[in-house]
Amino acid sequence: MEKFGIKKILVPTDFSETAANALRQAIYLAKLNKADIKLLHVVNPVYTTGSELTLPYSQSFFNKIKRDVATHLKKIAADVKEAAGCKISCDVKMGNVGEVVNFISKKEKFDLVLMGTHGTSGVKEFFVGSNAYKVVHNASCPVITVQRKTKSGFKNIILPIRLGLHSRQKVDYVVELAKIYGATVHIVGFTDLKSSNKKDKLKNYVKQVEKYLKKLKIDFKSTTIFEDNFTKEILDYAKKNKGDLISVMNNNRLSLDNLLKGPFAKQFVNHSDIPVMSVPLKENDEMGFSPYLSGQMPGD
Numbered sequence: 001m002e003k004f005g006i007k008k009i010l011v012p013t014d015f016s017e018t019a020a021n022a023l024r025q026a027i028y029l030a031k032l033n034k035a036d037i038k039l040l041h042v043v044n045p046v047y048t049t050g051s052e053l054t055l056p057y058s059q060s061f062f063n064k065i066k067r068d069v070a071t072h073l074k075k076i077a078a079d080v081k082e083a084a085g086c087k088i089s090c091d092v093k094m095g096n097v098g099e100v101v102n103f104i105s106k107k108e109k110f111d112l113v114l115m116g117t118h119g120t121s122g123v124k125e126f127f128v129g130s131n132a133y134k135v136v137h138n139a140s141c142p143v144i145t146v147q148r149k150t151k152s153g154f155k156n157i158i159l160p161i162r163l164g165l166h167s168r169q170k171v172d173y174v175v176e177l178a179k180i181y182g183a184t185v186h187i188v189g190f191t192d193l194k195s196s197n198k199k200d201k202l203k204n205y206v207k208q209v210e211k212y213l214k215k216l217k218i219d220f221k222s223t224t225i226f227e228d229n230f231t232k233e234i235l236d237y238a239k240k241n242k243g244d245l246i247s248v249m250n251n252n253r254l255s256l257d258n259l260l261k262g263p264f265a266k267q268f269v270n271h272s273d274i275p276v277m278s279v280p281l282k283e284n285d286e287m288g289f290s291p292y293l294s295g296q297m298p299g300d
Contacts, residue, residue, distance in 0.1 A: 004176050006033050010110040012040045012101045012135070015072070018116030021149045023080075025275070026114045028152035030086045032180050038110070039077060039090040041069050042100045066092045098134030106140040113143040117269055133269045136250055136278040142173055144245070146275045153181045154245040154275070158238045160188045160230075161205050163198060170247045170279040171209060177245070177277070178218050185213055188237055189224035199226060231267040238274050250278040 011026045013019040023039070030037050043065055073090035080088050093100045105113050117132030132145045159174050161167055178185050189206040191198055206222055213220045221241075227233045238246055250265040265278045 004111070004172055006111045006176065006180070007035050008108070008110045008112075009035050009037050010040060010101070010105050010108075010113045011037055012042065012097070012113070012115045013073075013076075014041065014116075014131075016116060016118070017149070018118055018147055020116070022114050022116040022144075022146040023076075024152060025144070025146055025150075027080060027084050027086055029112075029114070029180070030088075031084055032153075035086075035111075037080070037086055037088040038104075038108075039073050039088065040101065040104060041073060041090075041092050042097045043069065043092065043094045044097065045094060062094065066094070096134075097131045098138065101135045102138050102140065110141055112141060113139060115143065115145060117145040117147055133266045136265055136269055137263075139250065139278070139280050142277055142279050143250075144275055144277045145269050147273050150244060150275065153183075155181065155183050156186060156241060156243045156245075157183050158186045158188060158234065158241075158243040158246040158274075159209070160190050160234050160246075160248065161202070161209060162189075162230075163191055163193070163202055163205070164251070166249055166251060166281050168205070168209070169282060170249055170277075171212065173277065173279050174247050175213070175216060175218060179216075183219075183245075185218055185220040186237070186241055186243060187213075187220055187222040188234060189222070190230055190233060191226060192228045192230065194226065199224075231264060231271070235268075235272055235274070238272075243274055245275050245277060246272060247277045247279065249281055251281050 006029065009026050009030060011023050013023065026037050029035065043062065045062070069092045070090070073092065077088045077090045080086055093104070101113065113135060115132055115135065136143045136145065154177060157174055157178055159171065174185055177183065187206055187209050189202045191202045203224060206224060210220060210222055225233050225237065234246060237243070246268060248265050248268050251263065268276045269278065
């Protein structure tokens with residue numbers, strides 16, 4: 001794998017409070033890491049008026065919207081550049097938010113997407129989901145989603161480790177952020193399998209990550225959790241330990257739990273008021289990116 005570095009950050013915005021929260025995080029990260037920011041607004045050609053969907057056909061209608069949005073984006077960019085000194089650009093596109101954001105992030109080779117999310121629940125969560133998760137679902141790079149206003153930067157990063165081989169692919173992404181922010185990494189081994197063999201295997205995985213972080217001189221804490229509800233247990237742990245970022249794999253493989261509740265990344269994005277970093281799964285890199293993490297694990 002190519003070394004993960006953060007030099008280009010894409011910030012989709014709908015001008016909401018949560019989008020502003022995401023931009024603040026992006027500015028802080030860009031200043032620390034000398035990264036460039038691109039602000040992107042996507043104009044959806046379908047508008048809701050009352051209880052009906054309206055499709056305005058006039059091209060001049062859309063052109064005016066795009067001009068107005070571009071003017072607003074340029075003002076935000078100018079304010080950011082003056083206040084923070086960041087290199088920042090902006091763009092306006094038309095189309096589906098998730099599709100456009102992922103197309104731009106892949107085409108222009110962004111290292112990270114950082115965006116606000118309003119969250120969602122109930123029937124809307126299961127059948128529709130948030131725009132943020134639609135980006136996460138098909139992203140080619142890590143996506144950090146932010147709901148409420150939080151302090152800039154991350155000091156306690158939650159790193160869940162599960163028995164699946166792909167679970168450890170996110171380790172190097174967490175390592176990079178821990179280096180940038182001087183953060184403590186909380187390694188949280190989790191399994192809902194109760195056999196002693198599975199528990200021992202999980203503990204071996206956790207020890208492996210501990211050894212790797214110790215070698216890199218990254219501060220860490222570790223624990224193991226043997227319970228049934230992964231999302232609930234990780235969110236509870238994060239709140240109890242002042243976690244300010246949770247890292248999860250965006251694994252879209254079907255399982256019974258995913259069929260009932262949606263993929264874990266979706267559950268976290270929609271329900272966590274703590275920022276979430278969703279890392280896309282790389283099928284050809286099962287064990288992990290780091291040379292140390294690429295060997296056969298004890299008990300595999």
